[in-house]
Amino acid sequence: MRWCADAFACTALLALAPAAGAQVTPVFTAPLVQPAFPSAPEPVREPLTPQEMVRWFESACVATQGQAGAAIDWALSNGFEPVDPMRGSTDSLLDGKPGTVLSAPGAGGRVMLAAAEAECTLWVEGEEGPPLRQALAAAVGTLTAKGAKARVEVDRNLERAGAWRGQVQWRYRAVGGSQDFGVAAVTTLANGPGTQVLRVSPLARAVEYAPDGLRLR
Numbered sequence: 001m002r003w004c005a006d007a008f009a010c011t012a013l014l015a016l017a018p019a020a021g022a023q024v025t026p027v028f029t030a031p032l033v034q035p036a037f038p039s040a041p042e043p044v045r046e047p048l049t050p051q052e053m054v055r056w057f058e059s060a061c062v063a064t065q066g067q068a069g070a071a072i073d074w075a076l077s078n079g080f081e082p083v084d085p086m087r088g089s090t091d092s093l094l095d096g097k098p099g100t101v102l103s104a105p106g107a108g109g110r111v112m113l114a115a116a117e118a119e120c121t122l123w124v125e126g127e128e129g130p131p132l133r134q135a136l137a138a139a140v141g142t143l144t145a146k147g148a149k150a151r152v153e154v155d156r157n158l159e160r161a162g163a164w165r166g167q168v169q170w171r172y173r174a175v176g177g178s179q180d181f182g183v184a185a186v187t188t189l190a191n192g193p194g195t196q197v198l199r200v201s202p203l204a205r206a207v208e209y210a211p212d213g214l215r216l217r
Contacts, residue, residue: 048110048111056104056113060120061200069115072102080104081102083102085101090114093123097117099116111124121199123195128192130188130189136198140170147175148172150172154169165188166188167186169183180205182199182202
């Protein structure tokens with residue numbers, strides 16, 4: 001699978017963010033002959049839903065406020081598997097930053113979690129954009145109903161190379177938190193499979209003003 005083939009999908013979220021094993025050789029000199037047992041069939045899994053993928057994103061990235069260590073711990077305890085960094089696609093998923101890429105369970109390599117320095121991204125390949133964006137908006141709405149603060153700061157559609165994509169970013173602050181984070185998405189607008197990106201990254205504190213024009217601290 002070739003990840004991040006769409007350069008616009010990879011760079012669009014960066015515009016939203018703030019200016020913020022050597023291989024072991026076997027020692028066997030002759031092949032080992034193993035008894036021939038029929039392999040157990042893989043369990044049939046229901047197709048992933050947008051809500052399930054957004055729940056992964058919410059738990060791994062939003063709830064941890066993008067902290068790589070916490071995101072990785074959550075992912076490993078929920079069936080995600082680390083991707084071999086020698087595979088070649090991890091650098092692009094991490095935007096060249098040091099970090100870890102993990103593959104989601106039951107997704108056939110189509111959903112990857114990239115945890116880097118205070119930045120957490122869920123990459124989704126081969127899914128439709130509109131349902132995923134709607135599921136994310138619903139999740140943010142549920143969080144605000146529980147006391148979190150969120151407001152849309154970016155919401156626009158852009159066309160590149162004949163394809164339309166939607167960009168949205170909420171300025172988000174968790175209940176009891178003091179740090180603002182960008183909860184962002186770049187998703188295709190057409191009802192067809194494509195590359196979708198969800199990301200959490202820290203934001204500088206917004207400047208707010210009182211009704212009399214004085215700057216609030």
